[in-house]
Amino acid sequence: MKDVSSTAGRGWLVARGGGRGKRVLRELVDPFTVSPPGGARIRDRLRLSGRDADVLRLVGGHLGGHARADLAERVRIGRVPVRENRRAERKRVLTGVSSSRWAGAITRASEDQYQLSLRCLLEERTSLRRAVGKIRGRLAVPCGQRVGGVRGYSDRVERVQKQCRVQVLTARLAGVEARIGAGHPAIVVGGRRLAKVRHNLADAGLTETGWQELWDAARMFLTADGESGAPYGNYTISVDPVDGTVTIVLPEPLRYLANAPRGRYRLACTVTFSHRREEWLDRITANRAVRYDIAYDPTRSRWYLDASWSTPNTVLPTPAELAAAGVRLLAVDLNADHFAACVVDAHGNPVGGPLTVPTDLTGPASQRDGRLRAAITELISLAQANGCAGLAIENLGFADARATGRETMGRGKRGKTFRRTVAGLPTAKFRERLRAMAYHRGLVVVAVDPAYTSRWGGQHWQAPLQQQSKTSVTRHHGASVAIGRRALGHGLRRRPGVTAHDQRIVVRRATGHTVPHPRARGTASPPRTTGTPPGGKTCRDRSDQLALFPVSQDRSGRQPDTPGLGDPANSGQHRQERFVEPPPRGGAARPERMVPYPPIRTARTPRGQRQ
Template sequence: MGKRIKKKRALRTIAAPFTVSAPTGARIRDRARFNERDVQVLHLAGEHLGHHQRADLAERISLGKVAVKDNQRAPRKKSLTAVSSSRWAGAMTRASEDQYQLSLRALFDERASLRRAVRTVEKRLTVPCGQRSKSGVRGYPTQAERFEKQRRLQVLLGRLAAVEERIEAGSPAVTVGGRRLLKARHNLAKAELTVEQWRGQWEASRLFLTADGESGAPHGNYTITVDPATGEVTMVLPEPLRHPANAPRGRYRFSFTVQFNHRREEWLDRASANRAVRYDFVHDPARDRWYLDASWGAEAAVLPTPEELQARGERLLGVDLNADHLAAYVLDPHGNPVGTPITIPLDLAGPTSQRDGRLRAAISELLRTARSHRCAGIAIENLGFDDARATGRETMGRGKRGKTFRRTVAGMPTAKFRERLRSMAFHAGLVVIAVDPAYTSVWGGRYWQAPIQQTNQKTTVTRHHGASVAIGRRALGHRARRRPGVTANDQRIVARRATGQALPGPRARGTANPPRTASTPTTGGKTRPGQGDQLALFPDPEHRSRGHRTGPVSCDSANDGQHH
């Protein structure tokens, strides 16, 4: 009986690299140092507007999935104008519509995630325990685990049915203030909060103090106005709450001024030209601080494609994102690694504010490295982990090792890293190219780790540095694997020349040394003649892909002697 030949597993289809789009807007912040009177006015207005905005959101959800012309925004805005103002009402109805559409998209994403999980479990349940199907799907190892997966499948199907019912009815569940904060109320000890602290965060998250910008209005916003010359801030109070007004036309002038030091010139250009600028008052109850945020939309920027960067002969910085560090390598236009491997620590432990600061510092160091090496852009993996997070234990390992790996994946700030890098790189004049993450770590460790380590004896090279090289090569349009027959690093020890590196060309006849005859003795006490010690009978024209060295033409007498 012949040996059964194992069918090779087909490789994934690798998607083409693409340029990450530029940010569509900007948001800056400055601290607002209020006095007690200012805080009272803001709380009064925020609670009043927040109450009516939540009522409008409930009315919008009750309408379900309807066309834009049937969402009854005009009647809802008219009823809200009576208890606020026309511009406050427009901001509240716009926020309700945005929240509804966002929640509906979240339902679609949850349905897709549940469907992926159901398909994965069902495939494994069709295979007997301890066996593998022809397509490579493994069955569960034990009958006990199979039984638990059957129960898990029923839970997933129940959740999927509930989600599909909500999508059909067009009524997503929305918690103003955040569902996570709402659930923390039932477990304050685990959340490390007191009742007073939780109440402060809950009330602060439900305030509505957002004013949309309007082109042509004074300094880009009539509801909340910031004077670019003096930094003075005024706000239109809702109609029923205009008794604290200290400025004409029901406006309240605050006792503080703002500067907006970050990207101040851009803000000044818009505010001075009366272009639309949105303002938001934000309260941080943990620090008991108030902030004023300014945001505006940016014009669409046309960024170069990977093909254009390759045609221009630009350098790239390949980056491999890991849980505790960033591994990077500079690549020349031909895809060759240049210099030494780069490692940037990434410590994401601690509270959210510290994690955000460390992530921003790591990205800043990455941008400085790219600019110092004259790189035109940064190549990263298009990491989402959506499918992996959906299928969970089914595809990411079992037991303690699989649990550790899943926690590592969940702790990697892929989305936040991608968004921060996109924004910061755009303002630094760099392009971000996203590539398919398939096999980058495998091929980087197999084909690039050892050669890079040989050229960097004083630096520890990991498979992550090899992955960064594979990422950069893929962004430049080259193969992630090394080409066969690459020249050895040490020519004195390893006698191997490059093959397939350039177009074949003609070379001179003969070899570097005169050809030996059968009577020429071998040197060095060799028991077996080397490849270069073979007899040369009528050398034919060769090209460089044969791996021989180029030398002078042999004399005719030598050839004649060999012939005779």
């Protein structure tokens, strides 16, 4: 697979000067701690009887029709301040056909949907403007030439095709501009993709009845907002914490279906919410707000009940605080078919061997999401097993690359494959899933700028990792080390000499080399006072073995005038120490004998001569 990390979103900046493009480093963004999730959402299955399912379909269809009418009214109002969207008036009209709480949920959902559609429209305008500008810039350059760093199209055929495409994009941009000016985004309740499937049922493998069931299920409205102080946190849809029974307030025209007091309908099934049940019980027993959503999956013929609530804001440690605490991080490099990870200590050094977590993100959306969760769970388990305080990831989004699309991400079949690979990376989904799952396991997620991580990681860290690992090491593992170092505030490049090539010291850690320690200027060692015995020094003897011996001369080469008692360094006499000469290679050990140490070369001894 082609490495997308060094091309999309991580490239060089081109500074134009003198008619030639000069590559300069782009400005990096400081690493930051990803905020914890603002809420929680859990799900349990509703095992409904036939009558309960029919009642929920009637209620959902009734409320869904009024919700679509309210959304159409909100779109007609247009882009106005919040106080002028006439929500109170619309809610008053809906209260007569449902209830006050159902009406509040409908108007709130309509406003949220309108604002989301408007933001999507603004992003589409930005994307079209970038694409049009990119094509026009290349059209201004003759075929096969380059002017000011802009390359023209290869031949006239491609140039004509791009001229046609820029006209199509310009027409689309004009339509988007008109919608933004009027404040009327196009919204299809139920999904535009599902609506288009109606005209191609044979290709989708659906019948008209099956499509209608999917369409009706997507357009139902069964959402009840929570209310603090209400019984069990929600008056419209209530769940009893004792026996798990579910009751629903029926709209005013459907009150004849009630089987419980005050116009409520009680379902025959119960719910338990096994996942995060303690948190849910703490909220509903204290009558704190909990929102409930009832959803229907026609493919499986299953009903579900979702409970969601907001969580308090939590202040997480910053990357600087994590580095000061001396913790480890599990650095992860996201790729199309696997996660490349490596444990990095507080000094930016890799600990242990590189790790690879495979991911198979093919198939239906539900299967892809489950496989992504399984891979994230394995990453979190690896982080906890190695004593890491958090995970370091790249702040990927590929927003700029996706905005201009095919104009900047390759040409032909190879470019199409590359763009498909970029589009298949679950960048946003991975980040959202990771920050939620890591937060509940007590881990911190640090996001870093993705610039040059793959390039410098492969250049500086792939070879050292391969020397210490028996498995195959790729540039993605080197990129993971670069990500972890950047999260802790270290540089990505490995300074020369940190990892020695000598076989006797190749296993030596580079901790002391990666962290700069202040030293007094002009001195190579701490100052000594008169009469203080110096420590032993390590040097090599003639047999190329390490020997620890006391220094008999000072740096000037002169002997001290006043020897000290019991101190061979101050006596001026060179003693013979007990030394065992190492055996030759392949031979037997030699008997122990007295061997004098070799004399020490002084600064006055000419090079190439012995003292």
